[in-house]
Amino acid sequence: MFNRDLVLKQRAEILHALCSSGSTEHxxxxxxxxxxxxxxxxxxxxNIQVQGRALYTxxxxxxxxxxxxxxxxxxxxxxxxxxxxxxxxxxGITFSGCCSNLEKTGESQSTSSQTLLTQxxxxxxxxxxxxxxxxxxxxxxxxxxxxxCDDVLLPIHTPSQQARRLxxxxxxxxxxxxxCVLHYIQExxxxxxxxxxxxxxxxxxxxxxxxSSVSAQSCFLSSYGRTSHMPLDEIYTEAQLELxxxxxxxxxxLDLDDIVGAAGTVNDEADTVLVSGEAGSGKSTxxxxxxxxxxxxxxxxxxxxxxxxxxxxxxxxxxxxxVQELLFQHCCWPDKEQEEIFQFILDHxxxxxxxxxxxxxxxxxxxxxxxxxxxxxxxxxNILLFNLLQGFLMKGVRKVVTSRPEAVGxxxxxxxxxxxxxxxxxxxxxxxxxxxxxxDPTVAAKVLESLQMNTALLGLCHSPVLCxxxxxxxxxxxxxxxxxxQTITDVYLMILQHFLQHQSPLxxxxxxxxxxxxxxxxxxxGQLAFEGLGTSCYIFTDTDLETCYVTEKDICMxxxxxxxxxxxxxxxxxxxxxxxxxxxxxxxxxxxxxxxxRSTIHKLFEPQNMKGTRLSSNCFxxxxxxxxxxxxxxxxxxxxxxxxxxxxxxxxxxxxxxxRHRSLWFHCCPSAxxxxxxxxxxxxxxxxxxxxxxxxxxxxxxxxxxMHAMPGFVWLIKCIYEMQECKIAKDAMSKLEVDHLxxxxxxxxxxxxxxxxxxxxxxxxxxxxxxxYNSVGDVGVEQLLPCMHICNSLYLRNNNITDEGIRKLxxxxxxxxxxxKIALGNNNITAEGAKxxxxxLKFNHSLQYLGLWGNKISDTGAEALASxxxxxxxxxxxxxxxxxxxxxxxxxxxxxxxxxxxLEELWLTENCITKAGVECLIQALERNTHxxxxxxxxxxxxxxxxxxxxxxxxxxxF
Ligand code: ADP
Numbered sequence: 001m002f003n004r005d006l007v008l009k010q011r012a013e014i015l016h017a018l019c020s021s022g023s024t025e026h027x028x029x030x031x032x033x034x035x036x037x038x039x040x041x042x043x044x045x046x047n048i049q050v051q052g053r054a055l056y057t058x059x060x061x062x063x064x065x066x067x068x069x070x071x072x073x074x075x076x077x078x079x080x081x082x083x084x085x086x087x088x089x090x091x092g093i094t095f096s097g098c099c100s101n102l103e104k105t106g107e108s109q110s111t112s113s114q115t116l117l118t119q120x121x122x123x124x125x126x127x128x129x130x131x132x133x134x135x136x137x138x139x140x141x142x143x144x145x146x147x148x149c150d151d152v153l154l155p156i157h158t159p160s161q162q163a164r165r166l167x168x169x170x171x172x173x174x175x176x177x178x179x180c181v182l183h184y185i186q187e188x189x190x191x192x193x194x195x196x197x198x199x200x201x202x203x204x205x206x207x208x209x210x211x212s213s214v215s216a217q218s219c220f221l222s223s224y225g226r227t228s229h230m231p232l233d234e235i236y237t238e239a240q241l242e243l244x245x246x247x248x249x250x251x252x253x254l255d256l257d258d259i260v261g262a263a264g265t266v267n268d269e270a271d272t273v274l275v276s277g278e279a280g281s282g283k284s285t286x287x288x289x290x291x292x293x294x295x296x297x298x299x300x301x302x303x304x305x306x307x308x309x310x311x312x313x314x315x316x317x318x319x320x321x322x323v324q325e326l327l328f329q330h331c332c333w334p335d336k337e338q339e340e341i342f343q344f345i346l347d348h349x350x351x352x353x354x355x356x357x358x359x360x361x362x363x364x365x366x367x368x369x370x371x372x373x374x375x376x377x378x379x380x381x382n383i384l385l386f387n388l389l390q391g392f393l394m395k396g397v398r399k400v401v402t403s404r405p406e407a408v409g410x411x412x413x414x415x416x417x418x419x420x421x422x423x424x425x426x427x428x429x430x431x432x433x434x435x436x437x438x439x440d441p442t443v444a445a446k447v448l449e450s451l452q453m454n455t456a457l458l459g460l461c462h463s464p465v466l467c468x469x470x471x472x473x474x475x476x477x478x479x480x481x482x483x484x485x486q487t488i489t490d491v492y493l494m495i496l497q498h499f500l501q502h503q504s505p506l507x508x509x510x511x512x513x514x515x516x517x518x519x520x521x522x523x524x525x526g527q528l529a530f531e532g533l534g535t536s537c538y539i540f541t542d543t544d545l546e547t548c549y550v551t552e553k554d555i556c557m558x559x560x561x562x563x564x565x566x567x568x569x570x571x572x573x574x575x576x577x578x579x580x581x582x583x584x585x586x587x588x589x590x591x592x593x594x595x596x597x598r599s600t601i602h603k604l605f606e607p608q609n610m611k612g613t614r615l616s617s618n619c620f621x622x623x624x625x626x627x628x629x630x631x632x633x634x635x636x637x638x639x640x641x642x643x644x645x646x647x648x649x650x651x652x653x654x655x656x657x658x659x660r661h662r663s664l665w666f667h668c669c670p671s672a673x674x675x676x677x678x679x680x681x682x683x684x685x686x687x688x689x690x691x692x693x694x695x696x697x698x699x700x701x702x703x704x705x706x707m708h709a710m711p712g713f714v715w716l717i718k719c720i721y722e723m724q725e726c727k728i729a730k731d732a733m734s735k736l737e738v739d740h741l742x743x744x745x746x747x748x749x750x751x752x753x754x755x756x757x758x759x760x761x762x763x764x765x766x767x768x769x770x771x772x773y774n775s776v777g778d779v780g781v782e783q784l785l786p787c788m789h790i791c792n793s794l795y796l797r798n799n800n801i802t803d804e805g806i807r808k809l810x811x812x813x814x815x816x817x818x819x820x821k822i823a824l825g826n827n828n829i830t831a832e833g834a835k836x837x838x839x840x841l842k843f844n845h846s847l848q849y850l851g852l853w854g855n856k857i858s859d860t861g862a863e864a865l866a867s868x869x870x871x872x873x874x875x876x877x878x879x880x881x882x883x884x885x886x887x888x889x890x891x892x893x894x895x896x897x898x899x900x901x902x903l904e905e906l907w908l909t910e911n912c913i914t915k916a917g918v919e920c921l922i923q924a925l926e927r928n929t930h931x932x933x934x935x936x937x938x939x940x941x942x943x944x945x946x947x948x949x950x951x952x953x954x955x956x957x958f
Contacts (some may be wrong), residue, residue, distance in 0.1 A: 003074035007067055010093055014081060017088045018059045021266055022414050026084055027059055028164060032121040033080035039073050040065075042117070042171070087245070094937060112178035116167055123185065127163035130188045134166060137184040143177035144169070155373065158269040159395075199304075202337040203344055210305060210332040215295035217308070218288045222561050222577075236289050237433040239282045239464060240426050240775075240800075244274075244419035256290055257299055259420055260353065260398055270417040271398050272389045276405040277422030278747065279580050279648060280465030283402035286422060287357050290400070294353070303353040303398070305345065307331045311362040312538050312575070313563070314381050323375040323393055326384055346375060349396030356385065356399065360407035360644070361579075363536050368411060390415045405747065406644050406711075423775045423800075424462040424749065433464070437471040447474045456486045459750030459779050465578050466491055473498045487722045488751070489655025492584045493664075496522075499558045516667045519592070524550045525559055526589025529582040530596075533645055538582065539563050540574045559585070583645055587652030591677065592669055601677060604650045605684035605719075647715045655722035657681055681719075682728060688716045689732045696738060704739035704768070714746050714756075721755035726762070733762040740768040740793075748774035753783035760787040766818050768793035778805035785812045793821030797851070803833030810840025819846050825853035825879070834861025838868035848874050853881040853907070862889030871899045879907035881935075887917030894924035897931055906934045913939040915949075922953045933957050 007014070018026045031049060034040040040048075048062050066077040081088060082095045116123065127134060135152060138144035152165045170177045199207070221230045241254040243264035254263060259273060277283050287308070293299035294306045307327050314330070321329065324342045328334060334341045345352055359366075364382040372379045372387045375394060379387075387393040389401060389412065398417075405421075413419075425433060431448060438444040451458045451470070461467040466488065470477060473494045477484065485491050500518045515522065528540060528548040537544070540560075550560075555574065559581060563573040576582035590596055590604070655661070657678045665674055692713050699705040720729050741760075748756070748771055760769070769784075769791045776784070776799040785808070788794075806829060829837075834857035841847060850865075857865070862885045869875055878896075880889070890913045897903060913936065921934055935957045941949075946958045 002071060003078055004067060004071050006078060006094060007063065007074045011063055013093050014063065014088075015056065015059055017081070017085050017093060019055050022055070023158075023267055023269065024055055024058075025158065025160060025267070025269060027055065027062070028160070029084045029121065030077070030080045031062070032124055032164075033083065034066075034073075034076060036118050036120050037076050037080075038118070039069070039076045111175055112182050113171060113175050115182060116171055116178050120167065123167060124160055124163045126185050127166060128159045130185065131159065131162055131166065133188055134181055134184050138170070138177065138180060141177075141180045143173050143180055155392075160269060200337070200340065200344075202334070203341055205336075206332070206334045206341050207304060209335070210307075211295040213332050214291050214306060214308060217564055218292040218295065221285065221288070222564065232285075232288060232292055235433070235436050236285070237425065237429050237436060237464075239286065239429060240423040242421045242423060244276070244421050254420065256286070256293065259290070259400060260300060260303075264418045264420070266418050267414075267416065269391075270415050271391050271394075271396065272416055273398070273400045274408060274412075274416050274419045275400060275402045275422055276408060276419060277402070277424070278463070279404060279644070280463045280578060281422045281424045282464040283422055284357050285464065287355050287400070287402060291355070300353060302351070304348070304351040306353045306355065308355045309357070309385075310564075311356055311358045311360075311385075314356075314385065315361070315363050315536070316539060317381045320378040320380055321384065322378045323384060323388070325378075326381065342375075345397075346394075349394060350398075352394075352397045354388065354394075354397055354399045356389075356401040359401050359403035361536070361538055366409065366412045404644055425464055425467055426462075426777070427458075427779060430458070430461045430467055433467050434471055437468075438474065443474060446478055447471060450477055450484065454484050454486070455779065455782055456754050457484065457491075459754050459783050460485075460488060460491060462750050462777070462779065465580060469495045487655050487658075487724065489652055489658070489661070489722050492581070492652065493656075493661070496584075496588075513667070515664050519668050521554045521557055522585070522588055523593060524548050524554055525557075526585045526593065529576065529585035530589040532582060533586050533642075533649065536642060538575055538579060541571060545574065579645065580648055583648040584652050586649045587656055590649070590653050591656045591674075592665065594669070594673060601653065601680045602684060604646055604653065605681070605688060647712075651715070651719050651722055654681055654685070654719040658723045658725065660724055681723075685716060685719055685723075685728065686732060688712070690735065692716070693736055699739075705737065706740035706742060707736075707738040708742040709746055714743065714748065714752055717759050718752065718755045721758045729759045730762045733759060734764060736763060737765070738767060739765075740770065742770040743774070744770060744772045744795075746771075746774060748776060748780070750777060750780040750783050753780035757784050757787040760790060763787075763790045766790055766792040768795070768821065770795040771799065772797040772823070774799055776801065776805075778802055778808065781805040782808045785809075788812050792818045793823075793849070794819075795821075795823040796827070797823050797825040797853075799827060801827040801829065803828075803830055803836060806833040806836045810836055817846055819844060820874075821849040822847065823849070823851040824855070825851050827855055829855040829857060829861075831856075831858050831861035831864070833857070835864040838864040841865070841868040846874055847872070848902075849877045850875065851877075851879045852883060853879050855883050858884045859886050859888040859892075861885075863892040866892035866896050869896050869900070872896070873900075873902055875900060875903055877905045877907075878903065880911070881907045882910040885911040885913065886940075887914050887920070889913070890917030891920045894920040897921065897924035897928050897934075900928070901930060903928075904930060904932045906931065908939070909935045909937040911939050913941075915941060915945050918945075918949055918956065921956070922949065925953055925955055931955060 018030065028049070031040065031045055035042075035045055044065060048058055048065065050058065062077075066073045078095045081093070131152075135144060135149045139146065139149060148169055152162055152169060154162075157165060166181070170181050219232055221232050221235055238255075241258070243254065245264060245266055258264075259275060275283055275286065290299065291306060291308050294303065300306065307330075309326075309330060317330070324338070327342075327345070328338060362382060362385070366386055366389075368386065368390060370379070370383045370386075371392055372383060373392050384393065388397075388399060402422075430451070434447050434451075435441070435444045438447060447470070451461060457470065461470055469491050470485075473491075476494050476498055485494055497514055500521070501514060525548075528544065528550055531548065532538060532540065532544075545555075554560075559577055560574040561577055563575045576585065590600055656665075657674070662671075662674065692707075692710060695710060696705065696707045720732060743756075746752075752774075753776055760767070767790060769787075770793075772795050774780075776796055778801060780799070781796070781801060782805075788809075801824065805827075806824075829852065833855070834852070841850075850869075852865075855861075857880065862880055862883070865880075866889070869878070875896075880893075885908060889911070890908065893906065893908070897906065918936060918939075918941065921936075925931060925934065933955050937958055941958070949956055950958060
């Protein structure tokens with residue numbers, strides 16, 4: 001296809017690709033390249049880049065212009081987009097035939113002004129490193145006035161925009177100014193090459209002090225607290241990391257250095273990398289590992305100083321501080337020459353790294369209201385933090401921040417360099433962790449074996465914190481046989497029992513009496529946890545402990561650990577082993593105590609109802625900002641984080657009140673009160689579900705009734721699962737009447753799959769289940785099997801599924817009679833998986849749509865599938881886009897075309913089919929009039945071949 005047509009046809013996609021980040025940077029880089037090439041003249045550039053006009057309008061204007069300028073300009077334009085946004089190709093934009101080399105070589109420029117244009121792209125990059133010096137040179141030589149400089153340096157501009165502004169000003173000043181700036185850049189480049197920072201003695205001393213303190217803070221894993229001092233080196237297990245943006249290149253796993261590295265950068269101008277993951281997914285441990293490797297000089301070698309912060313601890317900083325005070329007082333104090341050291345930090349931001357763990361635990365929600373740009377200006381620490389993350393403070397210093405996903409809203413997202421998702425352990429990660437935890441290989445083997453036999457528990461172990469608990473309690477696990485843990489509550493009860501019985505000097509009580517024996521400790525810790533949740537308090541002072549009657553003996557049980565602190569505070573402070581443990585104790589308190597407010601359960605299950613009412617802190621009120629604050633524009637992100645803790649607590653409350661555990665409470669509290677709480681929870685769950693179902697819109701005529709899960713739906717399902725009472729699940733599902741259930745981007749992992757399948761199996765009518773863009777994985781696929789009989793279509797695109805998952809799926813799924821559609825695009829399926837799928841398909845007589853886009857099934861896989869689908873009477877649509885399919889595969893697929901009376905569309909774009917393969921397809925099409933189109937873009941074909949074959953068969957689309 002001609003480049004002009006490509007520009008026209010893909011207008012919407014290109015527009016989206018250039019504008020979706022919200023930053024003008026992509027457009028400007030494309031414009032730089034077009035200017036360099038002479039494809040745009042200066043006046044045209046100015047007409048497009050109108051300051052203050054909407055970005056979309058500017059890009060539309062450019063699209064119009066390049067289209068009217070013709071084929072050549074379109075070719076250069078596409079090449080420029082491809083260079084600026086290499087991911088765009090993965091996202092579906094075709095650049096076919098556009099030249100890839102935009103550099104002009106061998107041409108001598110007659111004037112410096114011309115050089116400014118022809119080298120614009122690289123000059124913008126170079127100038128960013130020396131903009132102040134360049135301005136100084138221009139002022140000194142009399143070309144620039146101070147108001148020119150102010151105009152260039154306006155803080156609203158990003159460094160690259162400042163560089164472009166400088167070039168534009170220089171251009172308007174004429175040839176001599178152009179010469180001056182080029183000369184300056186050349187000079188500073190050669191001196192930069194020779195630069196070796198000479199580090200003063202005091203700086204080196206400080207560096208050592210900081211790194212040894214970081215090393216000391218990070219070499220042991222604190223969750224092992226009292227039970228053993230576990231060196232991080234011995235237990236650290238790689239968890240799964242993914243880039244958040246789906247267009248990013250997913251091939252190859254990310255490693256720790258990639259977190260700060262270039263991979264997946266969406267905004268070059270931003271400094272902040274977000275690592276997001278659920279509670280217990282290992283965010284703090286990952287940072288701890290990064291810190292340790294930096295301190296040892298193994299990783300992050302480019303950074304001379306690393307300043308680690310914990311948002312949990314920053315909460316207790318009441319003073320207003322400057323950045324300098326924040327760094328030195330909270331991380332490491334320089335013994336001498338503080339000013340000199342801080343000046344070095346300011347002068348070399350690219351050599352410095354800050355990390356902030358647990359943004360979700362910061363009491364104040366992210367706000368961009370108060371701007372602080374000066375590193376010596378004092379401000380409340382949350383304001384400092386927000387300005388650091390946005391890059392107003394310490395621009396150029398790389399910042400890594402961790403948070404639960406719900407706690408980061410769009411206001412902060414637009415300041416992110418990239419987002420990395422932490423997805424817990426992979427199946428081999430679980431294996432590796434268990435083996436590291438148990439040095440005795442026989443014990444490790446036994447634990448792993450028992451996990452394989454209990455896939456619900458195996459699913460839970462994807463979450464590192466649960467994997468840790470399960471490993472920690474291996475004796476209980478191996479001894480419990482039939483009643484082995486199924487739910488998250490079961491796992492936490494297991495560790496409760498484990499700690500209580502192992503730390504207590506009393507002889508362990510057999511049977512169910514263990515809780516009764518320790519009821520006081522549980523209630524004391526429970527109250528501490530409960531009140532803490534109500535006030536966003538995760539670190540407790542002696543006074544807090546005293547208020548809840550927590551004694552030294554209670555601390556010895558091991559649920560509380562000493563809080564680590566980089567700054568030297570005098571008094572001891574404590575925190576729960578993990579925030580989920582605090583939620584669990586809060587839940588125990590709600591269930592076991594007679595002292596909670598009657599409305600507590602109701603409020604817990606409907607946290608949104610709490611807004612605007614002021615009650616005492618033990619009713620979870622402290623965490624909810626008043627409505628005034630919200631009106632002032634707070635994003636309320638901390639509220640979201642709090643809601644997430646309350647939801648975890650509610651999940652535990654549901655589990656603890658399950659029929660299965662009631663015998664445990666029998667001796668501890670009056671059963672009438674307990675029954676009442678159970679009824680309250682069941683009512684809340686049913687009401688919650690009802691609310692979701694009521695929100696389902698009536699279908700447009702001719703369309704299916706579809707429900708897109710709202711936040712909270714998966715959580716309610718998980719609560720129902722924790723209760724393990726099929727009547728509740730049945731009741732809930734009997735009222736759901738939809739044809740299609742959409743749960744895309746809902747953070748669904750194996751644990752959620754178990755709960756979903758448990759509940760959805762009771763649906764009355766078949767449903768399409770859409771789970772695209774989650775982390776279902778192979779274990780999750782297995783967990784979904786119990787509800788497969790009720791699914792008529794299954795969407796599992798982007799879910800990290802491998803051949804193993806396919807093997808599990810076909811064991812049950814596809815043989816179901818009503819199975820019509822399966823979408824498995826962008827997973828890790830190879831020829832082996834395709835063969836398994838083909839085996840399953842042989843027994844299926846209902847499949848209409850099969851999508852395998854973006855896998856690696858190759859010719860062998862395509863052949864296996866083709867042989868299973870030959871003669872299909874139902875298949876309408878098949879996509880094998882981007883699968884490394886060559887002509888052998890095409891040959892086999894030609895037979896499907898020949899023999900199928902139902903097939904309408906075959907998608908083979910982005911493969912490596914050659915002319916011979918296409919000829920087979922053409923021959924098959926001659927015998928089939930039903931097929932409407934065969935898509936063959938981006939295969940191994942020359943332009944001439946494409947033209948010739950298009951003439952032959954108009955249903956082929958290139
Ligand atoms: P998060 O910060 O996401 O809530 P943590 O990092 O605190 O999670 O992890 C909870 C617990 O899980 C840790 O205390 C540790 O026992 C275990 N854990 C997490 N990640 C790892 C890992 N990569 N290797 C070994 N253990 C881990």
